[in-house]
Amino acid sequence: MPAAQPAPLTLVPPAAEPAPRTIVDIRNLTLTYQAADHPVYALSDVSLSISKGDFISLIGPSGCGKTTLMRVVADLEQPTSGEVTVNGMTPEQARLKRAYGYVFQAPALYPWRTVERNVMLPLEIMGLPKAERQQRAREQLELVGLAGFERKFPWQLSGGMQQRVSIARALAFAPDLLLMDEPFGALDEITRDHLNLQLTRLWLSTRKTCIFVTHSIAEAVFLSTRIVVMSPRPGRILDVIDCDRDLPRERTLDIRESPEFQRIAHRVRDGLMEGHSYDD
């Protein structure tokens, strides 16, 4: 009987990486506010695609439309023209499905509610049973490093801790997308460094898609997978910088001294200066 032949080797091509899922798709977005006596051209022809797990920072001069852009994604403003989808839905559908959490510049916590009850509030509005509300609130508070502070009132916490409570509140109903509008803008630099570090760890562990507005170049480079540099009003996109290509995903504060970090920071600064009108 002839010896069994070994099965011929077939080369299986490596499985292609699945294309990242688009969470936010913005096409040719223009927004003009109708102020009392004149139109305000806030955004002009903005197109941007944000994939699942991206951490996008929007940076640009004051009044260039960063908040407006986030508010359109959150269905708090209507575009004058252009298309926006969130998780494949219109912003309105996404809002109704609670597809995003919103963190504002000021923590906006209710002073008469404990920390835990502040985080539970959106869950209360959703009608979740108390035990589930409490469990979810505790999980989120632990995630932002505030386990043990559940029974405190907001006024008993520092500004940085209050902002962490508002992040926990935004995360409480497990949104796919986290919108953060200059959440650390009002904090001192050391606290801000600390929160940047915490936020980057939180992002690594949850892989939420984040859109983050900031005026700080260092903060944008430290946190982001991509930085979107905007022009003065009407806001247009001047540059989109891929930070992930040159910086590791896990970042510690000392990365800010690295030549790669400095190079990206320079490019952001160049973009901001190029687009800036000093006549304003």
Ligand SMILES: Nc1ncnc2c1ncn2[C@@H]1O[C@H](COP(=O)(O)OP(=O)(O)OP(=O)(O)O)[C@@H](O)[C@H]1O
């Ligand atoms: N409801 C509104 N009616 C009229 N103009 C508005 C309205 N909301 C915002 N604006 C104007 O639109 C422009 C863009 O505002 P927006 O708040 O989006 O800018 P921004 O880049 O977030 O500014 P900042 O960095 O100062 O927070 C500004 O000139 C602002 O004054």
